[in-house]
Amino acid sequence: MLPRADLVVVGASEVLTCAESSATGSERIAGGSVAMADGRILAVGPRDEIGAVVDLAGAMVMDAAAGVVAPGFIDAHTHLVFGGSRAREYAARLTRSREEVVASGIPTGIMATVSMTRSEGVDALLDAAVERVGAMLAHGTTTVESKSGYGLDTPSELKLLEVNRLLDEAQPVDLVSTFMGAHDFPPELSREQYVDHVIDEMIPCVADAGLARFCDVFCDDGYYTVDQSRRILEAGIAAGLAPKIHADQYSDLGGADLAAELAMVSADHLNFTPIEGLQRMAEAGVTAVLMPLIDFAVQHPRPIRARDWVEAGLSIAIGTDLCPGGYAVSMPLAIQFACRWNGLSPDEALHAATAGSARACGLDDRGTLKAGALADLQVWDVPTLEDMVYRIGHNPVRTVIKRGKVVV
Ligand SMILES: [Zn+2]
Known part of the structure; x- marks a missing residue:
C-alpha cells in the first residue's frame, strides 16, 4: 500500500x-x-x-x-526579542554623526536597548516579538534563530530566553534559541568581572533551564577579545551549548580563526576576515552567515564580497539580523541584496537562505x-x-x- x-x-x-x-x-x-x-x-x-x-x-x-x-526560509541570525524602539536614533543617524546624535541626548546603541529591555516584562516583550515573527512568516520564514543579549544580567537574560520559549509555542514559526550574554558589557561590572559572571553564573543557569541550544559572543574591537570569547564559548561547550560567533564585523581580531579552531556551527558577519581565515573556516566546516540588510542599515564601510566566500569553498547561510539597530524582517529582500550587492547568484542565495541556514542552525530536518x-x-x-x-x-x-x- x-x-x-x-x-x-x-x-x-x-x-x-x-x-x-x-x-x-x-x-x-x-x-x-x-x-x-x-x-x-x-x-x-x-x-x-x-x-x-x-x-x-x-x-x-x-x-x-x-x-x-x-x-520555507530559515533566518539564521536575529536579535528579534528586545524592548523599546530605536527608530529615533536610526532616523537621526541618517543625517548626523554618532557623536552628534549622542550629544543630542537620544539614547543610542546596544546599551540603550538593554535599558529599555530590562524595564519590560515578559508579556510586553512577547507581544512585540510575536508581531515581528508574524511579519517574517508573511515573508516566507518558517524557522528563525533568536538570540538573547539585551539583558546583560542573569535575570534579564533568562527573561529573554523564556520569551524565546513562549514565542516558539505562540505561533507557527520554529525558534532556535541562542544565549548571547556576551553581546556587550553592562555598566555595573568591570569587563573581567562580567566575563567571569557569564561563565560562572549565566551559562550554568541557561543550560540547567534548557533555554538555549547555542552560545554566541560578539568578538570585535571594543567588545570581546579572542581570549575572552574562547573562555566563554568553551564554558558553553562544557555545559552543552554549541558555539557561534559574531566575528570580524569591524576589525580582524582573529574571530574567524577561533571559529575554525572550535569547529563552530557558524561564524557571522566576517566583513574584515582575510581570505586565509575564510579558507580555514571552510576546512573546519564552519558555515558563514551573510547579513546584507544590517550592512545596509548601518551603512557598513566594507560590505561583504561573497564571491570570496564561494571561492574559499565556504558553506553560506543568510540572516536578516533583525535587531533594534536594523529592523529587517524580509528574507526575500535579504536574498535580493545578497545577489546584487554581495555577488551571489540567485541559486547560491536561495540555497544559502534555506539549506545553508539549516546547517548554520544545526538542523538536518529542513x-x-x-x-x-x-x-x-x-x-x-x-x-x-x-x-x-x-x-x-x-x-x-x-x-x-x-x-x-x-x-x-
Ligand atoms: Zn547579531
Whole structure:
C-alpha cells in the first residue's frame, strides 16, 4: 500500500528543492509537485512520478497557479526579542554623526536597548516579538534563530530566553534559541568581572533551564577579545551549548580563526576576515552567515564580497539580523541584496537562505524539499527564481505551509 498524502501542491512553474546533491545547490523541477502527510514531505517530483509512489486520492489539492515552490526560509541570525524602539536614533543617524546624535541626548546603541529591555516584562516583550515573527512568516520564514543579549544580567537574560520559549509555542514559526550574554558589557561590572559572571553564573543557569541550544559572543574591537570569547564559548561547550560567533564585523581580531579552531556551527558577519581565515573556516566546516540588510542599515564601510566566500569553498547561510539597530524582517529582500550587492547568484542565495541556514542552525530536518524533511514550504507569485531576485522590494510570498499546515 502506498503512503497516503493529506496535502499535495500542484501546478508550480518550478519546484526549487535546494537539494544538497545538485551542483548549483538549487535543483529545479519544472511543473513539479510536492506531496506531504503528517507534517512531513512524502515525495517531490513531476506529478505522474509522485502518483506512482504516493496515494493522492484523499489529499487536499493546492494549485500553485504557475508560481514557484521553494522551501520555507530559515533566518539564521536575529536579535528579534528586545524592548523599546530605536527608530529615533536610526532616523537621526541618517543625517548626523554618532557623536552628534549622542550629544543630542537620544539614547543610542546596544546599551540603550538593554535599558529599555530590562524595564519590560515578559508579556510586553512577547507581544512585540510575536508581531515581528508574524511579519517574517508573511515573508516566507518558517524557522528563525533568536538570540538573547539585551539583558546583560542573569535575570534579564533568562527573561529573554523564556520569551524565546513562549514565542516558539505562540505561533507557527520554529525558534532556535541562542544565549548571547556576551553581546556587550553592562555598566555595573568591570569587563573581567562580567566575563567571569557569564561563565560562572549565566551559562550554568541557561543550560540547567534548557533555554538555549547555542552560545554566541560578539568578538570585535571594543567588545570581546579572542581570549575572552574562547573562555566563554568553551564554558558553553562544557555545559552543552554549541558555539557561534559574531566575528570580524569591524576589525580582524582573529574571530574567524577561533571559529575554525572550535569547529563552530557558524561564524557571522566576517566583513574584515582575510581570505586565509575564510579558507580555514571552510576546512573546519564552519558555515558563514551573510547579513546584507544590517550592512545596509548601518551603512557598513566594507560590505561583504561573497564571491570570496564561494571561492574559499565556504558553506553560506543568510540572516536578516533583525535587531533594534536594523529592523529587517524580509528574507526575500535579504536574498535580493545578497545577489546584487554581495555577488551571489540567485541559486547560491536561495540555497544559502534555506539549506545553508539549516546547517548554520544545526538542523538536518529542513531547508530542502525531499522525502522525509519537514513540510515547510512556500509558494510565490512569480514564475521563476530570477523574477524573485529581480523585483527588488517585492514580497513574492503568496502561501506558506508550515509542518504540512497552510499558515499564510
Ligand atoms: Zn547579531
